[in-house]
Amino acid sequence: MRRVYTVDPSFQGESVLAETIASRIRAAVRNLADAKEQIKKEGIKGDTDDSLKSLLVGIVEKIEAQIEFILQEIREIRRDEAKRGRSDRVHRALEGFLFDVDLIRTTTLQIPTELYYLTKAALRELGHEDVKVVLILEASLGTTNLSGNLKRLSEFFEDVLDYIDSDFPFYWIIFVPPSLIRTPLNWPLVVHEIGHILERQKWQLVGKYGIVLF
């Protein structure tokens, strides 16, 4: 069970506003650090090569390394309103990232292992074993690039952006609805989503030939 930190009791020697901001942001980072330890210890279901673990742990480590620079910048801002605005955005980004980490960690648990086998077998047969995919349980079938979405949360952390661009420019989420999980005859629909992924990462046929994919 994760501990939720709200205030940093060790923090002293700054204005009340600066203290509150630093305390709130450091608490959010500690929650992320807890989530990181949980992932390191328990792993993520279906992540057989530990690549998703590396992506998420790597991001949290880079955020931890940069957070004091971000706090220093907030201290340098003259106007209190601007300090509040900036700290709110940083805090929301950290919360958003924690939300995504928890979402991935918990919803992957509900995906049958066999569906992961099917996904990996399909990629292998198509000659694209290098393509990174995570399956998560959600309301409707679809796919998106997790890496691109995580970058949008990470605009304050240049090292995180560089890390994602260099090591994981593509890491796909396939959203799998409960109805599909309950009906194995429909599992090939996941292969349909793999088609979208390969189009976006490898083929780009739509742009080249004006082909429409459904």
Place this chain on the structure above:
Amino acid sequence: MQTSGISEREMTAAELFEDFHGRMGFRNKVSNALMAIALFEVKSRSKNLRKYISDGLIISKECVSILEDITQNYSTYRHRDYTSKTLFDILTNRVSQNPDKSKLETYKKGFSAAEEVFETIQAGGKPDQEKVRTAEQIMTEIDQEIESTYASEESLYRGSFIPR
């Protein structure tokens, strides 16, 4: 990402996920633009300042170009990415194809001033103070407009994607 005017309630999980992150990304870049101004004014030595100035310039240029497109073709305008979708939604209040003309002009002036400010800072010059205040104002206003235009969507997102 969805077409303008279509409620987030009709989005698929993937579209809702992209929409939430797209909104965060846009607002984070706007926040970096505001940080560029704030840190430049106090002569900060932050290693991130270069990136913030660059973000400010990118977002200003992008918005100027989008607003120009909207001015030329507003009755048939179709967004091309998350930034253009958001600007169009804000200008139309998500209810029609007709943008608020006075707001459109204010935004064009604001983002043009911002573009000039960030270009000057990036080139190592001293920007015009009035334009700096205009740039600051437009970035703050756009952030507040996004917050109010999509007020219900953040909770909708979190309600849809609950870590179980």
